[in-house]
Amino acid sequence: MQKTIDFEETIDGSWFGIVMSYASSGTICFDLLVTLKKSDIKISKSKISVYLDSCEDISVKGANSPVKWKSSNKKIATVYSEEDDEKSYGTEATVYPRKKKGSCYIYATCQGKTVKCKVTVKGRKNIQLVGSIDSYNTRNNTFYLNFINFSDKKVKLCKTGATALDSDYTAFDRKLKLKKSVTIQSGKKKRVAFKVIGKNTWWNIKDFCVNYSVIYRGKKYRLASDTEYTWRRKKGKWKKLGDYDFNY
Numbered sequence: 023m024q025k026t027i028d029f030e031e032t033i034d035g036s037w038f039g040i041v042m043s044y045a046s047s048g049t050i051c052f053d054l055l056v057t058l059k060k061s062d063i064k065i066s067k068s069k070i071s072v073y074l075d076s077c078e079d080i081s082v083k084g085a086n087s088p089v090k091w092k093s094s095n096k097k098i099a100t101v102y103s104e105e106d107d108e109k110s111y112g113t114e115a116t117v118y119p120r121k122k123k124g125s126c127y128i129y130a131t132c133q134g135k136t137v138k139c140k141v142t143v144k145g146r147k148n149i150q151l152v153g154s155i156d157s158y159n160t161r162n163n164t165f166y167l168n169f170i171n172f173s174d175k176k177v178k179l180c181k182t183g184a185t186a187l188d189s190d191y192t193a194f195d196r197k198l199k200l201k202k203s204v205t206i207q208s209g210k211k212k213r214v215a216f217k218v219i220g221k222n223t224w225w226n227i228k229d230f231c232v233n234y235s236v237i238y239r240g241k242k243y244r245l246a247s248d249t250e251y252t253w254r255r256k257k258g259k260w261k262k263l264g265d266y267d268f269n270y
Contacts, residue, residue, distance in 0.1 A: 063089075063132050069140040072099070073147040074119050074174075080139055081114040085132045091115050095126035099141045119143040145174025149238040149254070151206070153247035155227045156213065165198060165216040165232060167247060171206040173238060179204040180235040180242075184216055186223065187231050194224040198232065 066081045080101075082089050089112060091101040099119050103112035117128055120143075128139045150172035157166045165186055171177050181203045188194035198216040206212045216232065224230075233246045244255040254261055 063130075063135055063137060065130055065137040065139050067139055069142070070117065071142045071144055072117060072119050073144050074123070075146045075148055075150060077119070078117045078141075079114065080117060080128065080130075082130045082132060082137065083113075085113050087133050089113050089115075089130050089132040092129045092131070093126060094129065095124070097121060098124040098126040098143055099128070101128050117141055145208075146172065147174070149173050149177065149236070149243055149245075151177050151236065151238075151245060153232070153234070153245065155230060155232060155247060158223075158225060158227050158230070160222055160225055163218040163222050165218065165227075165230075167214050167216065167232060168211065169206055169214060170211050171208055173208055175239055176205055176207045178237040179206070179214060180237065184232060184234040186216070186218070187233065188224060189229050189231070191224075194229070196220060196223045198234075 063082050063084045066083065070078045070080065072078045089103070091103055091112075093099055093101050097120055099117050101115050101117050103115040115128075115130075117139075123143050123145055125140065125142045128141055130137050130139075152170040152172065153167050155165060156168045158164070159166070169179075179200060181200045184198035184200070186196045186198055197219040199219055200214070200216060204212065204214050216234075231246055233244065236243050236245060246255070246260060
């Protein structure tokens with residue numbers, strides 16, 4: 023005796039199965055309708071907080087059919103599941119913040135039931151300061167850097183401790199200083215002049231990287247800029263601070 027089972031979903035989200043049994047000779051065949059009880063699904067977290075520079079995973083438990091995810095406000099946060107790129111089906115998903123702070127709901131629908139998770143998007147948790155070398159003026163012996171502060175709070179540039187390092191020759195390395203400490207507010211841009219201590223150096227800014235110290239949320243950070251990126255020194259190693267999304 024052989025058996026096959028086919029499942030289909032009804033309009034209200036419940037499931038039924040058709041069991042077909044038949045003898046090997048194929049002379050006997052009958053169908054049996056079996057109604058299955060709808061499962062009770064639960065979401066792993068009823069509410070979450072996420073920063074603009076991070077993401078958060080959520081999931082649905084108790085599902086035996088595809089899960090459809092949806093955000094109530096895609097300008098605040100979006101949701102994505104890798105199991106189906108096109109329809110965002112799957113029991114596990116990741117919540118990504120978008121452009122601004124605020125709150126919204128992430129809905130998961132499965133087997134006719136919808137559960138939700140409240141998402142609160144906060145500001146950026148980590149320092150996000152973009153600094154690039156704009157020019158070096160040999161007349162006044164000064165490096166000029168352009169800064170954009172994507173951080174959630176203000177960033178303070180320290181008056182001392184900055185250096186300009188040449189990529190090829192240490193003889194061109196120079197110590198730098200500010201006339202006074204400079205504060206860059208959140209979301210603001212500023213052009214800052216770093217005065218060279220001592221004699222002039224090599225004129226080509228593409229050969230240089232400027233290291234400098236900043237204060238953010240009461241902690242001191244060591245950052246480094248070249249003509250395109252900002253780097254951060256952590257645990258003795260330099261790490262590029264990513265490719266910034268200027269839509270934020």
